[in-house]
Amino acid sequence: MTGGSLYDYLHKNHNVLELSQLLKFAIDVCKGMEYLHGNNIIHRDLKTANLLMDTHNVVKVADFGVARFLIQGGVMTAETGTYRWMAPEVINHQPYDQKADVFSFSIVLWELVTAKVPYDTMTPLQAALGVRQGLRPELPKHGHPKLLDLMQRCWEAVPSSRPSFTEIRVELENLLLEVETTGEGRSFAIQIAVEFFHAPFCTEGKRTSQKLTNTE
Numbered sequence: 001m002t003g004g005s006l007y008d009y010l011h012k013n014h015n016v017l018e019l020s021q022l023l024k025f026a027i028d029v030c031k032g033m034e035y036l037h038g039n040n041i042i043h044r045d046l047k048t049a050n051l052l053m054d055t056h057n058v059v060k061v062a063d064f065g066v067a068r069f070l071i072q073g074g075v076m077t078a079e080t081g082t083y084r085w086m087a088p089e090v091i092n093h094q095p096y097d098q099k100a101d102v103f104s105f106s107i108v109l110w111e112l113v114t115a116k117v118p119y120d121t122m123t124p125l126q127a128a129l130g131v132r133q134g135l136r137p138e139l140p141k142h143g144h145p146k147l148l149d150l151m152q153r154c155w156e157a158v159p160s161s162r163p164s165f166t167e168i169r170v171e172l173e174n175l176l177l178e179v180e181t182t183g184e185g186r187s188f189a190i191q192i193a194v195e196f197f198h199a200p201f202c203t204e205g206k207r208t209s210q211k212l213t214n215t216e
Contacts, residue, residue: 003052003053003054003055003057004052004053005048005049005050005051005052005053006025006048006049006051006052006053006059006108006111006112007047007048007049007051007111009053010048010111010112010115011048011115011116011117014115015115016115017112017115019144019147019179020176020179020180021057022112022113023147023172023175023176023179024057024176025051025057025059025112026108026109026112026172027169027172027173027176028058028059028060029046029051029059029061029105029108030105030165030166030168030169030172031169032059032060032061033046033061033101033105033165034165034166034169036061036067036101037098037101037164037165040069040070041064041067041068041069041070042067042068042070042097042098042100042101043061043064043066043067043101043104044066044067044068044080044081044090044100044101045063045066045067045080045081045082045085045104046061046081046085046101046104046105046108047081047082047084047085047104047107047108048108048111049063049082050062050063051108066080066081070097070098081100081104082124083124083125083127083128084107084117084118084119084124084127085104085107085108085118086100086103086104086128086131087099087100087103087104087131087159088103088131088132088157089159091128091131091132092132096159097159098164099159099160099162100159101165102154102159102162102163102164102165102168103154103155103159103162105154105165105168106151106152106154106155106162107137107155109147109150109151109154110137110140110151113140113143113147113148113151114137114140114143118137119135119137134157136152136155139151139152144175144179146171146175147175150163150168150171150172154168
């Protein structure tokens with residue numbers, strides 16, 4: 001994959017995405033995760049650094065070093081992944097399944113919308129402790145309402161309340177069709193660019209979140 005990672009594209013190159021491109025990237029990720037979950041595989045480390053772009057800007061899910069097969073109806077308990085993207089049940093060493101990947105996807109989606117690193121004012125451990133207490137990234141002021149609603153459903157504390165990747169993909173494809181029909185994608189990118197350069201970085205999320213003081 002010669003296009004590099006989505007992490008580098010967003011954070012090292014400081015790219016702010018038009019809504020239509022953002023949705024295409026997110027749909028690509030969903031398709032990859034649908035395939036994995038359809039074969040009873042949990043990725044367990046879904047993050048933008050593990051999403052690679054080809055020369056045609058198609059995003060592929062990569063790095064299966066900690067991926068595991070899930071026996072039908074089974075759960076896992078090992079803490080595996082990267083704290084800033086990790087689901088609360090994984091942090092808590094509680095049983096988890098494919099919905100842990102959905103939580104990680106919600107943080108990826110937040111990155112795509114904001115072009116920021118999640119919880120960037122905290123250490124990874126502080127971020128993990130915050131997520132256990134209900135902390136979520138701050139919702140961007142100018143994000144598309146349907147996208148923000150989906151994001152919040154994907155990072156619900158209760159795993160069973162999170163949608164599947166098939167459900168997510170369908171919602172994103174419908175939103176993409178709506179955006180391409182109305183042409184609202186470019187104005188979204190301009191709004192996010194303004195917010196990127198002027199708004200403070202991650203603090204308190206919208207739903208049941210608590211602010212965690214940086215102790216460093």
